[in-house]
Amino acid sequence: MAEKLLLRAIKGGKNTHIITLSGKKIIKIPSTLEKLPDLKTLYLQNNLISKVCPEISALTQLTILNLGNNLLEEVPEEMKYLTSLKKLHLFGNRICRFASGACDGLQNLILLNLNDNHLTWLPQDVGRLKSLTHLSVNCNELASIPIELCFLKDLCELQLNYNQLTCIPEEIKFLKKLQKFLLVRNYIEVLPEGICNLKKLSILDIAGNNIQIFPPRFHNLKLTEFYCEENPLFLKQPTVALQQEDIWSLQEITSRYVMNQLAGKHPFLTRAIEHYPEVRNLISQAKKCPICGKFFLSIWLECVRFVPPPKKWKISRNLQLVPLQVLICSYKCFNRRDPDLFGIAQV
Template identity: 30%
Template structure:
């Protein structure tokens, strides 16, 4: 079959000379021994050979009859050219390539074009989109001014591997699975914009745009899974508040060495943010509410003309910075025995609720009040304002009277995206009225007293993250969980699960399944340590046939 395919492609003769109508030009030498080895191994390394273009016979390595065969040399069994392995890996790094031929499509079995970094490429041939098997592509350190949107059409449902996700990314590198790009690295080119089609890829988790010529961040209308955004060393002057609102899953935001002058309040909507690097910009002040980001562990601000933060404070580390920012919020807030001034924009029921957070950040916060119930006045304060995030953490809320379901469903049914009621609360159940929260994508119920998985959660189709660690949950329903086809993170650590149902392995949307700290015997700790994909595979193997 392989021989017939090559014959149909015109590979019966030498075919390595110039095509009809193309001017003959000297081709850089590629040792025949290297080509012979590539035919056996499927890998060809041409890095650092001073190539100004890729010789045509490299593109046609699996089509043309080798030079040795034309010279009627005898072949051993291991060297029979008609049994050669199709080229799957091609390395072209550190040459002088100014362009790549459309002939790259003659290598349909290519899975890794790693890498073409540190050349002089100004464009990428559209035929790259035809390489449906490619799982890795590196193009860093070139002279690209734009990216073709049709690259997003590259798909591969068989070649994705976890090791790519854990490997360091220093080049334009992506890993492809059946749903599209997970990682995209465009470092060190001349990009001024990013194609909207690429910035809208729903599966994208890591995006590297460092060392380009961007003046603003792209919009991310569909990147709900984006966890890391690296855009340092560009020319970004402004952070668009609307763009930030779209990054609800972001854990890392790196924007150092730009020209940013202000940080909008909306940055505090990034409730999962762990690292924020704003070093060496033109920022003169920060929103004090930045100190309330619950997951923030690293904040870099050096090299900015900050007016309210002393230099010695910057040197004390992130936790001291966050503590200082929180103290400034308290300085501006009314004392415990005084009410804020009543104005035409203030209602008595709003006196202990941060109205500014509701109107500008779409955040209703009533946390750390040591309250046994959430007063109705808190909900009344919302008025007609849409609220995306509700935070009732660090109280002593009881299930019987703590979270009034009627208010949740009535006030937030069409808009609430995130609900946090963790830490120090005493919840054992959730109100059934919560099933009206059809857009809720994140719920944090850790450190409560749930003994069973809250059944109402099975009725929330938009859920992407369920955090139920440090409770007393004894069982879960894998069939109903599978119905939550957007669920990516399920944290059940430190509960009372005596067994993990094998059918949980069918929940293929799960990317992070955390089960440590439960009393079940299987899966064993060694399986859990291998990560979510291994655990799901193990569970599937135990489903009765």
């Protein structure tokens, strides 16, 4: 049946632009496709295809390829020859890996759908998909995402629902155009502070994770939809805690002195620090205490401030207060805090 449809298309001339072979119980892609070099759209979903034939590499004008619901076990190497491809659907296969070089020629790809596969990792090569705007890898087995993914400057939508992610890299802050970020049903415990830099983010769904507290500037996000049900968020409940003494290491004492002198533009230290890159790197990790306004490094107290969610957010029904992380430099400052700031009880 598939061959007859293709022969009919070939007889119709090389200018055939769309071929639909969905649900035909095809075991392999017909090699006669190479006789249709002007083909733009190829639908092959809902078949029994386990491998892609080499002849598909002749389809250099192809812009849409749907291989969803087949039996593929890898993202095929042949994809690199489809240099005009804009939309690639590979959902519902058995994909557990990317073939070497599969991403090399996909410079025009804007949509990649890998839902319902068996991927445990994404290769660094995804960073080569420079035009990608929509990436969907729902219902896989991802334990992490590569940092290279965070440098896809045009990415607008990222779906990672139902995976095994435990963290999101701080480099997520570089996805300046990200508007929709879905992380439902993973094992994430902390959202990186970099997520607060995503000024275009409008939809964020983190339902069903292990998040207790959000980064300090989280409530400044311009979200229109935010869902966080089934997370063990900190609640505003009173408890008794024992005050501990401030014990700082020599490195912390020295670092605090240097950082606060630099903040005051101490001329000698400002010049001297230029010759010590390892020190510059260390103090670049400085945090500023919201109580006393001074800088500190590694010894800090984690507190929480509960704020109502912005009125413009469409939110989960159970979210009445957003717990925001606040880091302060000492118990002395903790004792000077305002009444809306609470210490986090260690259980």
